[in-house]
Amino acid sequence: MTRQDETSATTCHAPVDPAVLADYWLGVLSTAEEEAVESHLFECDACGERLRDIIEIAEALRALAHSGALRVILGDTFIRHVEQTGRRVRQYDFVPGQIVPCTISADDDLLVARFAVDLSKAERVDLSFRDPQGVERGRMNDIPVRTNAGHVIFQESATFAKAAPSSSMVARLLAVGTDGEERLLGEYFFQHTRTISGPPGWE
Amino acid sequence: MFVEMSDAALVQCIADGRHEAEAEMCRRMGPRIRLYGLRHLRSSSAADDLVQQVLLKTLEALRAGRLRDAVKLAPFVLGTCRMTVLDLRRSRERQEQLLEEFGRVLIPVQSHAAPLDGGRLARCVAALKERERSVVVMTYYDEISAIETGRSLGISEANVRVIRHRAIKRLRACMEAVA
Numbered sequence: 001m002t003r004q005d006e007t008s009a010t011t012c013h014a015p016v017d018p019a020v021l022a023d024y025w026l027g028v029l030s031t032a033e034e035e036a037v038e039s040h041l042f043e044c045d046a047c048g049e050r051l052r053d054i055i056e057i058a059e060a061l062r063a064l065a066h067s068g069a070l071r072v073i074l075g076d077t078f079i080r081h082v083e084q085t086g087r088r089v090r091q092y093d094f095v096p097g098q099i100v101p102c103t104i105s106a107d108d109d110l111l112v113a114r115f116a117v118d119l120s121k122a123e124r125v126d127l128s129f130r131d132p133q134g135v136e137r138g139r140m141n142d143i144p145v146r147t148n149a150g151h152v153i154f155q156e157s158a159t160f161a162k163a164a165p166s167s168s169m170v171a172r173l174l175a176v177g178t179d180g181e182e183r184l185l186g187e188y189f190f191q192h193t194r195t196i197s198g199p200p201g202w203e
Numbered sequence: 204m205f206v207e208m209s210d211a212a213l214v215q216c217i218a219d220g221r222h223e224a225e226a227e228m229c230r231r232m233g234p235r236i237r238l239y240g241l242r243h244l245r246s247s248s249a250a251d252d253l254v255q256q257v258l259l260k261t262l263e264a265l266r267a268g269r270l271r272d273a274v275k276l277a278p279f280v281l282g283t284c285r286m287t288v289l290d291l292r293r294s295r296e297r298q299e300q301l302l303e304e305f306g307r308v309l310i311p312v313q314s315h316a317a318p319l320d321g322g323r324l325a326r327c328v329a330a331l332k333e334r335e336r337s338v339v340v341m342t343y344y345d346e347i348s349a350i351e352t353g354r355s356l357g358i359s360e361a362n363v364r365v366i367r368h369r370a371i372k373r374l375r376a377c378m379e380a381v382a
Contacts, residue, residue, distance in 0.1 A: 018375065019368040025242060026346055028364075042235050042277040051238055057374060060319045061343035064328060071329075073337045075355020081347060143333045146357030155340075 012046040021051045025058055068110040068158035073127070073143045079153060082110060094171075096186035103195045104161045111156045115173060117186045119147045122175035125185070127154060130170040137169075142176075166194045214273040217265040228265070229258050232280050239284045244291075253291075257283045262305050319378075327377035335370035338363055 016024075016037055023029050024037045041048050064070065066087075083089050087109040092102050095116045104111050119125065127140040145152055152173060169192070173185040205213065205227035213231075216224035236257045240250030260283050264270055270279055328336060334356070341352045342363075349363040358366065 018371070022368065022371050023364075026342070027242075028349065038239065038281055039278065041238060042232075042281040045234070048235055048238055053375070054371070055238075055241060056319050057324070057371070057378070058343055060321055060324050061328070061339060061374075062345075064321065064325055065340045065344035069325065070336065070340060072340050073333060073356070075337075075341065075352065077351050077355040078341045078344070078347060081345060085345065140333050144337050144356040144358055146355065149357070 012044050014040070015044075015050070016040055016047045018050060018054060021047070021054050022058070025051065025054055066109075068108075068155065069160075070155065071140070071157050072155050073140065073145075074112070074153045074155050075146075076149075076153065079110075079112060094186075094188040096188065099189040099191055101191045101193060103193045104158060106162065106196050108158060111158045111161050113154045113156065113171070113188070113190070115152045115154065115171065115186060115188050116150065117152055117173050119145050119149060119152075119185070122147070122183075122185060123178075124176045125152070126174045126176055126182075127152065128172045128174060130172065132168045132170070134170075161192070162196060164192060164194065167192050209274075210276040211273040214265055214270055214276050217262070218268045220266075225262055225265075228261070228276075232261065232276075233258060235277075236280065236284055239281070240288075243284075243288050249291075253284065253287060256287050259305050260287065323378060324374070327374050330377065331370055331373060334358065334366055335373065338366045339370045339374075342367055 020029070020033070020037060024034060027034075029037065041051065079089060079091070088107060089110045089112055090104055090108040091112045091114060092100050093114045093116070094100055100113075102113075122145070124142050125145050127143050128136055129138045130136050143152065154171070169190045171188045171190065173188075175183040175185050177183070205216070205221075205224050208216070208224070208227070210231075213224050213228050217228060233254050236254045237250045240253035241247070244250055244253060257280060261280055264279070264283075270276065328339065331339065337356055338352060338358070341347050341356070342349070349360045349367070352358070353360045353363040356363075
């Protein structure tokens with residue numbers, strides 16, 4: 001085999017699966033698997049190029065996760081980890097039916113709501129957002145939940161919250177049956193007050 | 204001429220004192236060493252330092268004809284990477300000596316060209332299923348393990364891996380589709 005055959009992007013005869021490359025980057029392969037991947041990478045620039053793409057996505061995902069800009073369900077250990085690394089997490093605890101005044105400051109990194117809820121009899125759970133008039137403005141379908149957790153941790157987009165005007169919103173946790181029937185698990189009321197200036201015209 | 208040459212032929216040319224062959228060896232191996240460095244050192248600057256150190260050691264060995272089996276250049280460089288990473292915290296004195304001797308044949312390794320579109324990636328992440336987004340954020344924020352991620356989200360470790368693989372596949376497809 002010539003060097004061209006070994007390294008061309010189109011002629012790698014045994015390309016490493018992108019999932020394996022992603023695991024390699026995360027350092028979760030066994031020693032033997034890792035050594036096999038590294039030996040291949042030192043012979044094959046095509047797979048090296050694929051790994052570069054994966055590293056690029058991984059680094060961009062890291063930056064995105066750090067930005068706090070995503071609406072996402074998170075776990076307890078994650079929140080603890082973020083706090084231990086010195087990042088500012090603004091957290092609000094909600095019990096069903098409670099109205100919670102909330103805000104965000106410029107130096108907060110993450111904005112998190114912890115909804116107390118009994119999940120013991122729920123198989124699928126949706127998180128729905130309504131305006132004060134009862135119109136649904138968004139829904140997170142089939143969120144990951146730990147049935148014995150006693151709460152759901154929701155990260156609101158810090159980017160959005162920092163720009164948003166003072167407003168109210170209702171979050172609803174719903175158990176969804178296999179037939180699509182919904183059962184209310186809890187309703188939580190946000191009363192957001194803007195404390196930093198937002199973009200002009202968004203009042 | 205050297206670009207098309209096999210690793211084994213390149214090794215022979217370097218042993219014969221052909222400096223252009225040394226430059227080609229650096230061009231060929233530099234990016235591979237850098238990838239190894241990024242993976243194990245988690246820093247672009249540390250990876251760049253590793254490239255320099257490993258190329259210097261390799262050049263020194265090749266010039267001295269110490270690589271017994273010329274076809275084993277890549278395994279030799281990989282082995283040198285592993286040893287160098289292990290020795291990284293040791294004195295830099297030796298590196299400086301080598302730099303003085305071989306520095307002129309080193310060429311910088313180019314990092315990846317166009318940066319990834321962060322806005323596009325954010326839209327692709329927002330389009331993931333909820334479980335996928337949670338797993339991706341928790342995994343890549345600080346490389347939190349699948350065990351920890353799964354434990355706090357009520358998902359098995361094996362399933363976290365499956366979800367992560369599926370999410371990355373979706374993200375790559377999404378990024379390519381809107382490119």
